[in-house]
Structures are given as structure tokens and as C-alpha cells.
Amino acid sequence: MSEKPLVVIIMGSKSDEELAKKAEEVLKEHCVPYEVRVLSAHRTPKELDKYLEESKEYIKVYIAIAGLAAHLPGVIASRVEQPVIGVPRDVKLMGLDALFSIVQMPPGVPVAAVGIDNAKNAAHLAIRILKVAGFKPCK
Amino acid sequence: MSEKPLVVIIMGSKSDEELAKKAEEVLKEHCVPYEVRVLSAHRTPKELDKYLEESKEYIKVYIAIAGLAAHLPGVIASRVEQPVIGVPRDVKLMGLDALFSIVQMPPGVPVAAVGIDNAKNAAHLAIRILKVAGFKPCK
Amino acid sequence: MSEKPLVVIIMGSKSDEELAKKAEEVLKEHCVPYEVRVLSAHRTPKELDKYLEESKEYIKVYIAIAGLAAHLPGVIASRVEQPVIGVPRDVKLMGLDALFSIVQMPPGVPVAAVGIDNAKNAAHLAIRILKVAGFKPCK
Amino acid sequence: MSEKPLVVIIMGSKSDEELAKKAEEVLKEHCVPYEVRVLSAHRTPKELDKYLEESKEYIKVYIAIAGLAAHLPGVIASRVEQPVIGVPRDVKLMGLDALFSIVQMPPGVPVAAVGIDNAKNAAHLAIRILKVAGFKPCK
Amino acid sequence: MSEKPLVVIIMGSKSDEELAKKAEEVLKEHCVPYEVRVLSAHRTPKELDKYLEESKEYIKVYIAIAGLAAHLPGVIASRVEQPVIGVPRDVKLMGLDALFSIVQMPPGVPVAAVGIDNAKNAAHLAIRILKVAGFKPCK
């Protein structure tokens, strides 16, 4: 993709890849330029910080996929000013642990949660946000 | 407020007013023009439809507050193309009923859920979205 | 079936079909004339409204099957005056999301919830209601 | 009320009275003749059986209110052929114990569950059922 | 078994048979005379009442296995004066519906709940109770 990415999909670990693919499909279908990263709030905090520092110059919407104690979306939201969409992944406890870790953020640091394992809706939500900024999806 | 509203806060019922006020405070503090409506997906579906039809010409972000079987945000998301933020209100079951009714939307009709009773974060999230579109909050 | 349907089974999506079949079996067994529709409160709200407008002239009991944020039964209940029976389908969270979305309706817009995935009981309940109105099932 | 009751509100215990009153208000408002009983599936099973045997000659809809292990609605549904509406009361566990005990009935013995503590909706649902049978509420 | 049974295992439905077998094994191993019945509080209430009326002359401990809205143990406890042990079976909701329906009985009508699907412990508990009454298990 030659265009500058507008959206990034960040996975906490490689095992979130299947969900990431579902978000990618929706973004592709609507011709949204995006990039994908595997970066963990816990295991690679410095790489994450570095990426966020750079990417906040061009990324419009962050999508973060994480299971268990899913801190990734919240940590991103505390470092960038763009909207952050969190996708809770069902690894244990039917995904309730991830949902609560994502949605119950303290006032001032919002994360937009979508449904458990529902990476498609993260992409759809990102597109709605981009459209507010004048982006025209091809579909 | 003389400016055209960019955000609307829709409550399912008058009893959600206290939460709405918290979202209003944040929006005011950041000089975001907004309007407030009391419209129910169940009790006033026609008024809701009518309002959505009109407002989708100027509103950039919808915030919907609802408790119990909180259908309001999802119903709005199925009728407009803008981002819809849902605030689950704790009326029963610690707000889990509202959270699930808001966040577990089917693919293609996304709602951005924020934390239970966390109307402030709905406003903060709306501001992040507006900023993507070039809006400059005063704070 | 040449007789005018008394009951309709509405599915939120094609994937609810297996449950719908279970309700159909019970209705057939008791010789209750019925029809089946696939109509979504979120993806096809206009078709749903249109169908409800027409069907309320002859349908006596609405059965709605839905999973996740199961708004379908509640939305129907807000548009017709007949009894609406909701069947929560276990798609995620063991069906608790669907159960709460169906049963926790606000005062004035009742939905009759039956057990998770228990489409048979929706049909049995519909028959009990029809019998109040003088309908004689063949079994 | 001189008319023959069409609806009965059965409480498992005197402590459910406050909820019963909410159902009564709705029924009165719509001019539905009704009666009220305190009968327990566990503490007064014989009196319950006797009442059901007699009342099934004239009652069209049973409303049963119960908390904890709320067996009352299910036991009624196993003894009469009319529709039975169960109101789960929040005594412990936010009413989840009562909700599950009411809604998760085995196939063939349906109970129509309404929301936790939502006795009003039990009355509204009863009225919808009566209207199928030609009853004209005054409101 | 020529001896008079001291324990009965009652299943709500044939599908509970696998669990019943586990309780049987333990009882056999300890030489406890027992009998087994399939009787439903909802589908065969009269047969259940009849059996309880007769069996209460010789049965010392009732074991009742049931899933979903598991009313069987509670209904038995309301009709006999012997100890009743309830085994919640995981049919839906991980067995939480059955556990709550069994354990949350109103004061005065106790049921002794054991763990979800843990029919063995029902038998072990029955043996402990019989030993209080002087029964000598062979193991």
C-alpha cells in the first residue's frame, strides 16, 4: 500500500493474528490504508512507546486487540490523543477479563470498546470515524 | 450556543440526566458545541427516527446513554453513519445488562462502548474523534 | 399453509435458523399456522418496520430469536401491541448478553423471555397465549 | 371488583408485596379485573395446588412473583395450561438466582420471564395477552 | 437388591442418567441399598407426588439431580421431611442456573447442595448422613 496508513491494528501477541485479519479484511474492502504491528504493553513496552511516538504523526485511529488483562488499548490511549478502539479477545473467562480491562478505563483516558472477538466492528467503527474527517471509503 | 452542534447526547429517559450532565461538563470545558435530547428507542421510536433523520446532516458524533436492555446506542448506529458512543448506565445488575446490550453489537453496526456510568469518557472520546476531523477544542 | 398465520418467527440473522426450526416443529405439531422471516433490527430496520406494519393486522404472537446484543424482540415490542416472545441465543457469553438484552426491558414495553436457546418453549408459550384466545391446537 | 378476575398475581411470600402493588397499579389503570394471592410452592404446596385447580376455570393469565430459588412460576406452569409470567425479585445475587430459576425452564413447560423486579412489565405483558383474546383495556 | 432402599436417586430427566450412575457407583461400593427414579417436578408432578408419598415411609435420604431451572430438589424438600441433596447439572450457563435454583431455597425448606455435576459427593454426603443414624457402610 503506497498511501500513508490512516489506521493501525496493534496486536498484543502473534496469537491475536486471526482477529487482526478480520479487521484487515474490512479495512481493505473499504480501501482504508492501514498498517499492522505486534507490540505488547507488557513485554515490549519500549518498542510500543517508540512506535506510538512516531505513528501519532500520521495515524488517525488506533485499533488494539488483546486478551486476558488487556491493557494494550488503555496504555495506547494514555500516550496518544487519537481515538483508540479496543477489541477484547476471548482467551479465558469468555473474554470478560479482556472486556473489563478495556472498557472500564478511568475518566479522561477513553477507550472505545467493541464486542468480544468482534474485530470487524473495530474496523467499521474506525471507518465511521475517518468519514467524520472527510475520508471517502470506496464502498 | 450559537454554533451548530457537533455532538448530541441522547438519553433513553429523563432518569439518565445526571450522567448526561457529566458528559456535558466535559464538552463545555472543551468548547464543543452540542445538543441534548431525551428520546427512547422503545417508547418514542418515531420521534427518535425523525430526529436522527434531521440531525445526521450536522451531528458528527452521537452519544447515547441507556440502562437495562440498552438498545438506544445500537438502534442509532443502525440508522446513521456517524460514530455512536454508548454509555451503559447501572440501573440493575451493576450495569452488566446495559454494557452487554451496548457492546455486543453484530458485525457491521458498531457501537463504541465506554465504561459503566462513565459519561465523561464518552465526551472525551467524542473530542478525540472531532480532533481527527480538525476540530480544535479550547482546552 | 393456506390458513392465515397466527404466529411469526423472526430471526435476526440466517444463523439463527437452527433454533427457528425447533420452534417450527412445535408449532407444526400443534397445527398452529405460522410464517418465518429473517429481519434485523440493525441491518434491515426499514424492512422490519414495513413487515411489522403489515403483519400486525393478522399476527397474534411474535417470536423473535436473537443473539449477542439481542435488540430484535424489544424493537418489535415497541412497534406492535401483541405479545412478543424473545429467545436469547448463545453466540457469546453463554447467551447472557442476549438474555439480558431481551429480558431487561424498560417498564411499558414488555418482552416475554424464555430460556437460552430454548426456542421450543417460545412455541409452547405462543400456544398457551393462543389458547387464551380460543385457539384449539390439534394436540 | 365485581367482575370475574382474568389475571391473578401470586406472591411467594408477603415480602413480595411491594412488587405486587406495581403490577396491580398497571392492571387497575387498564381496568383489568384481577385477584391477588400469597401462596408458596414450598411452604404451602397444597393450598397452591388447590387454588390452581379452582382458578384455572376462570383465570386467563398467571403472574407469579418470587425471589431466590424462584420455583413458583415454573410450578404453576406445570399445573395449568394458561400463560404464566414470572417476575424475578432481587433478594440476593442481584436477582440472578431468581431470573435463572424462572427463565431456564425445561422444554414443554414455558414461563414468560420479565425483567428483575419489573412487575409493571408483567402486567403490561398480561394485558397484551388479554388483548389477543379480545379484551379491551380502558386505556 | 433385596434390602429395603435407604436412598433414592431421582433424576429430572433421562438425560441426567450419566450423573446418576456416578452416584450409584459410590452407593454400591459402600453397600448402601438404593433405588433410582426418573420423575420431573414439571412434566410429571403427580407421579412425583405419588412416589414421594409412598417412599417417605422408608427412604432416609433423597438425592435429586437436575439441570437448568432445577426445581426438583426444592419441590421434594417441600413434600418430605427427610434430608434432600441436590446435584446441579451443567446443561447451560456452566450449571450456575441449576446451582442457584437448588441452593437459594427459602428459610424452612432446606436443600443440601453439592458441587456442579458432582453426583459422587451427593452419594458420599448421603452415606455420612446414614452413618449418623447408625448405618455401617461396607467400606
Place this chain on the structure above:
Amino acid sequence: MSEKPLVVIIMGSKSDEELAKKAEEVLKEHCVPYEVRVLSAHRTPKELDKYLEESKEYIKVYIAIAGLAAHLPGVIASRVEQPVIGVPRDVKLMGLDALFSIVQMPPGVPVAAVGIDNAKNAAHLAIRILKVAGFKPCK
């Protein structure tokens, strides 16, 4: 009480006293000789062991009241051969932590769980067990 106690009520801590009183009332009312102890599986394990060693010569039924990680009933059941009744106390999590800690015992070490905070039913269950052994309550 001059008679040898048949039942003991063991509390994990002094703060369980209010619940213990409810069990005592029922036992007194039925003229069951009993004793009361405050003994913790965690804080006074040796005193508990010592008491169990002595008491198992005369106690017929153990009632144990505990909140949080309620290990007390299970620990007693692993040390004596009599029936042990566990009363889960609601200290946190609506008593679900205590209920699960009490009821989910491994096969071979049964505890009879009664409802959350339902110490009365522990006493009623104890009386049912004593009656199997020929005890005649005065009521």
C-alpha cells in the same frame, strides 16, 4: 444446656456471629442441644484440629459459617466423618466467593451447602439429618 450437644455451629470469625444467631434460634426452637465455637481454618488451625478431634465423639452434625475464601466447612469435612453443612456468608462478591469455596468440593469430601447467608436453613437441614437418626425435635 445440660444435654450433650448434637450440633455445633463453628464460625470462621467473630463477625459471622449474627448469622450464627439465626441458626441458634432455629435449633433452640426445636430443642436441639448445640454448642458454638469461633475457630478459623486459617488463623487457628491447631485449635480447630484439636476441637474436631474431641468433638467428633459426640457431635452429629457440623455447621460451619464462613465468608470470602470460605475453607472452613471443607477443612472440617476432611477431618471428621459426620455431615458438614456450610453457610456461605456475603462479605464480598455477593457471597459468590464463599458459595463456590464451599460447594465445589472435590469428590470424596462432601460439604452440604445452603443458601447465601441462610444460616436458618443450615439449622433446618441439621434437624432433618438428626431426625433420620431418631431425634425428636420438640416442634
Place this chain on the structure above:
Amino acid sequence: MSEKPLVVIIMGSKSDEELAKKAEEVLKEHCVPYEVRVLSAHRTPKELDKYLEESKEYIKVYIAIAGLAAHLPGVIASRVEQPVIGVPRDVKLMGLDALFSIVQMPPGVPVAAVGIDNAKNAAHLAIRILKVAGFKPCK
């Protein structure tokens, strides 16, 4: 306290202070030198990073208290190599959101969770850890 602190109690926000006091009492009682900080993983991530960078030279055990999406303990555990104890605070959902956010950490980044609101046990656990390292508490 002139001695170098061995333990730090970090609160996510001032509102966690009451719990922090409970941990402090236990530490004081056992003569453990400690310090207290208010630092948020979300609102003051840089100050937190800075403090961790410095403190990891002398702190032996980190205690982190947080409610809602309680990321604080996990974020600390990803930045220091010492044991981190997390205290979930009940702000919403009975503290389940905080418990899950704290305990469900990915492999390799452990947090030691104690009970909901149980700051005392965090201090007791810290003391047990210090004793492994030869620390002699005064009590």
C-alpha cells in the same frame, strides 16, 4: 522514617488512599520501612516511568492499588524485576473488573493478586517476601 524504604505503595489515584492506609498500618506494625506514591499508568505515565527507574535501585516489593481497568500493577511488573503485588479495588462491578485486570496477566509478566480491597494482605504478603530475603519484622 530514616531507613531506606523496602516497600512502596503506589495508588492509581488519590481516591485509593483509604486502602493504602490499611496496608501502611500493617507495614508500620511490623517496622517495615516504606514509601507511598500516587502515580497513574494512564494519567501520569512519564512520572510513573521515572519513579520506577529510580526506585528499582532500592525497593524490594511494589504494592499497587487500583480500581476499574486496573492496569497499574501490570504496567509496573513490565518495567521492574521485583515482585509486584496488586490490590484490586471495588469501584464498580464489585471489583471484578480490577481483579481480572490485575490477575490475568500474560505469561512472563506476573502480578501477585490479593483479595478485593484487601490491602492488608498485600502488606502481609510483602512481609513474607522480605523475610525470604532475611528481613526481620519487629512483630
Place this chain on the structure above:
Amino acid sequence: MSEKPLVVIIMGSKSDEELAKKAEEVLKEHCVPYEVRVLSAHRTPKELDKYLEESKEYIKVYIAIAGLAAHLPGVIASRVEQPVIGVPRDVKLMGLDALFSIVQMPPGVPVAAVGIDNAKNAAHLAIRILKVAGFKPCK
């Protein structure tokens, strides 16, 4: 292993072995001397007590793995003064029963809970604790 063990992994039953192996792998990889035991708080309380009495002379950290009503870690914590790490195993209820039984300990008897089935983190936490005491893992 010729060195004196510093850590012990205690399983409540043989069926916990697979989880134990995961903790072992991590300990081996870091060259931590350890031993493994199968000892139940309920089925072999005396053997457990005996082992704890002996091992507390040399063990620095106890890891206890248990499912269902997971009393093992708490019972160990009440008998030794070392840190005890509890691993809740998912046998029923998604492991919530084990998690609550482990983490909700009364003040004064702390257990360090790690995530459900997350035996690896128990080992990682043990290593962090040993490092406070000067232990140098080989990795």
C-alpha cells in the same frame, strides 16, 4: 537435582500435573532448584501437614495448584510463613471457583494469586521473589 530445593510445586491432585509441568519448565530454564509434591488439603491433610512441617526449613516459596474449591494454597499459607503462590485451575466455572477460593483470603493469611491456569506466571513470580533474596537465575 543435587542442590537443596528453593521452591516446591504442590498439586492438589494428579490431574493438575499438566499445569505443574509448565511451572517446572520455567523453573528449570532459570536453574531454580525445586521439588514437586501431590498433596491434598482435603484427602491427605496429615501428609500435607507433615510435609509442610519439614519443608519449611528449606523451601523459600510455595507454589500450589488447585481447581474447584481450591483450598490448598490457603491452607499452606496458614501453616508456613513463606510466600505462597496459588494457581487457580479451570476445572469448572471457567476457574472462577478456584480463583475466588485462592484470592479472597482473610486478612493476615495472604496468598499470591496468579491467572487462571497460568502456572508459568507462578514460576516467574517465584523467581522474582528469590531474586529479592539474592538468588541469581541462570537466565
